[in-house]
Amino acid sequence: MDAQEARDRVARAPVGHLATVTAEGRPHVVPFCFVLAGEWIYSAVDGKPKSTLALKRLDNIRRSPAVTVLIDHYDEQWSDLWWVRLDGSAQIWESGARRHDAIEALAFKYPQYRQSTPPGAVIAVEITRWHWWP
Amino acid sequence: MDAQEARDRVARAPVGHLATVTAEGRPHVVPFCFVLAGEWIYSAVDGKPKSTLALKRLDNIRRSPAVTVLIDHYDEQWSDLWWVRLDGSAQIWESGARRHDAIEALAFKYPQYRQSTPPGAVIAVEITRWHWWP
Numbered sequence: 001m002d003a004q005e006a007r008d009r010v011a012r013a014p015v016g017h018l019a020t021v022t023a024e025g026r027p028h029v030v031p032f033c034f035v036l037a038g039e040w041i042y043s044a045v046d047g048k049p050k051s052t053l054a055l056k057r058l059d060n061i062r063r064s065p066a067v068t069v070l071i072d073h074y075d076e077q078w079s080d081l082w083w084v085r086l087d088g089s090a091q092i093w094e095s096g097a098r099r100h101d102a103i104e105a106l107a108f109k110y111p112q113y114r115q116s117t118p119p120g121a122v123i124a125v126e127i128t129r130w131h132w133w134p
Numbered sequence: 135m136d137a138q139e140a141r142d143r144v145a146r147a148p149v150g151h152l153a154t155v156t157a158e159g160r161p162h163v164v165p166f167c168f169v170l171a172g173e174w175i176y177s178a179v180d181g182k183p184k185s186t187l188a189l190k191r192l193d194n195i196r197r198s199p200a201v202t203v204l205i206d207h208y209d210e211q212w213s214d215l216w217w218v219r220l221d222g223s224a225q226i227w228e229s230g231a232r233r234h235d236a237i238e239a240l241a242f243k244y245p246q247y248r249q250s251t252p253p254g255a256v257i258a259v260e261i262t263r264w265h266w267w268p
Contacts, residue, residue: 012151014208014210016153017163017204017209019153019161019163020161021155021159021160021161024154024197024200025155025159025200026200026201026202026221027153027154027155027161027163027200027201027202028153028161029151029153029161029163029202029204029219030204030217031204031215031217032208033206039145054237065157066159066160066161067160067161068160068161068162068163070151070163070164070165072165074149074165076148079183081165083164083165085163087160092189112212124209
């Protein structure tokens with residue numbers, strides 16, 4: 001994989017995993033829908049039903065903005081496995097033009113968001129480092 | 135989902151995500167093959183080609199054994215999404231009978247491990263808490 005291929009795979013992936021760190025210093029990880037825009041990853045707190053802990057990611061980011069995003073592919077043919085990992089710094093956008101633009105980018109990627117606009121905050125991750133394998 | 139269903143889905147899943155915390159307090163997450171055995175999750179450092187950072191998970195665990203394992207399913211039908219999250223405490227087994235038994239359990243689940251026994255350490259996560267959604 002090269003840098004362009006890593007970018008293309010991230011852009012096309014319907015789902016990724018967002019890892020944060022809790023107040024107690026434990027890791028936390030959730031699957032999430034996202035869109036890649038330049039060197040940013042946007043995701044929204046959307047209308048999908050949540051467990052009581054689902055917004056823990058927001059608490060974690062407010063306290064500790066260093067996050068990691070993993071995009072990966074599993075295959076029974078282990079020679080076809082791959083992943084791309086993005087380290088970054090997360091911000092929470094509750095309102096305003098930046099949030100609006102991020103929601104538009106998400107709606108461009110996900111038909112579900114065109115039918116039902118995400119009502120909540122946007123998590124915006126500024127990517128500081130790309131890693132990929134193989 | 136109930137507790138039995140959560141257990142069944144974890145047992146059947148071919149791949150999960152293991153999240154740890156780095157020395158710098160950043161989250162780290164990797165896709166991993168694993169087997170559920172009672173209240174333990176076993177995984178092996180296997181012969182799959184690694185990036186230079188792939189063993190970071192071992193360094194992280196030695197320093198900070200609190201880990202999280204996420205098993206999840208993505209579907210374009212968002213009503214079919216689900217995840218199970220296991221918080222736990224990880225140990226590294228470099229040799230001995232426990233490591234041997236864990237490798238056997240992994241080989242029972244993965245034909246790839248029957249053809250090529252994982253040469254490296256076992257990461258054993260003692261599960262302390264189950265969460266699931268929905």
